[in-house]
Amino acid sequence: MSKEPKTLEQRIERIYKMAKEHFGEVRFVGIKLHTKIGWVAKIQFDEFQSLVAEGENAEEALKNLRKRLKKIIDRYNMV
Numbered sequence: 001m002s003k004e005p006k007t008l009e010q011r012i013e014r015i016y017k018m019a020k021e022h023f024g025e026v027r028f029v030g031i032k033l034h035t036k037i038g039w040v041a042k043i044q045f046d047e048f049q050s051l052v053a054e055g056e057n058a059e060e061a062l063k064n065l066r067k068r069l070k071k072i073i074d075r076y077n078m079v
Contacts, residue, residue: 038061
């Protein structure tokens with residue numbers, strides 16, 4: 001029984017929902033290929049600074065962004 005891998009769209013939607021539930025307004029969540037850095041995943045908020053994470057491929061960049069977002073949410077909930 002093999003699990004079907006998640007698509008990039010599913011990963012982006014999951015990150016978007018997490019960010020929207022915790023921070024409110026989210027302008028966008030997306031990825032792009034930067035010529036010098038590699039893949040960059042970004043969340044842009046209306047009222048806060050952007051969150052950015054890098055990776056060797058698009059999937060890894062999104063995973064790193066989700067981990068970073070999760071750490072921030074967990075830290076916020078501890079206080």
